[in-house]
Amino acid sequence: MKRLVYSMPLGILAVLAVYFLLGLGRDPYILPSALINTPVAAFDLPAIEGEIKGFSNSDLKGRVSLVNVFGSWCVACQQEHGFLMKLSRQNVIPVYGIDWREADRKAGPAWLKRYGNPYTLIGDDPKSLGAIAFGVTGAPESFLIDKHAVIRFKHTGPLTDEIWTKKFSPIISELRKQ
């Protein structure tokens, strides 16, 4: 009994140590999305300059698609842009864009002109209404949406080939079977 009592602090310490060690590997800026498996909230964003159609939640019904939040001010978005261009060239999946918080209305369109436009539709989001609907905390963020406009997966940070094959592809083929 005495032994048990005396070893208790050590036991508690061990449990805490394991807990904290696991915590060390986590990036506190990557938040668990509260939105996985919930329907996309209603939003209706106007077109960016030079485009005719904007982007709203009703565009997402019927097909498995990707929603990507970007901005011309966002360096990591530039980094993933080549990959998005590849997705659109190879017709892998429709990619919808939310052009988030541009300082002026010309910035987004100019950026897309320079680096190419991989998006099926783009919504202009100067007031974060689209971004908040998706619970976005920073750009880039990408969301996989199923046929019924339900959010199924979220990735924070730039997309790469590796992340795509490892995380996105299996979920997409699963979603397409449904």
Place this chain on the structure above:
Amino acid sequence: MRRAPYLTGYLAAIFLILGELQPAQAVNPTEMLGNDLLEKRARHISKDIRCVVCQNQSIDDSDAPLARDLRVLIRQRLVEGDTDQEVISYLVSRYGDFVLLTPPVKGVTLFLWFGPVVFALLGMLGLVLYFRRQKALIKRGGTP
């Protein structure tokens, strides 16, 4: 008497530092609502909503662009007639409980809320038992 100028200098320095220490005002006058009551409610809600970019600040304190947009959104919803609870629920539905600076009391947060009390009670129990034993030992004539 020669000391006086130094003293004033020191005092001035101290007041300057204190002035700097006052919290910077993040809420921009252009965001504020004309209706005082609504504005008060908006401020009250904002103080308990976490800025998801800067994480340990409330959106009321934060200069982050997203915090600004959230403040504007809260005001817009209040103007449209939402109750405080409806506004808060909307934000929680988008960002999860994490967005609340005061975590709600529920299953997974019970330990967070009551853990410290439990440990304090256990510690007190341990102390009481220890002293009782000491007392009993002394009574029996042994050395503690």
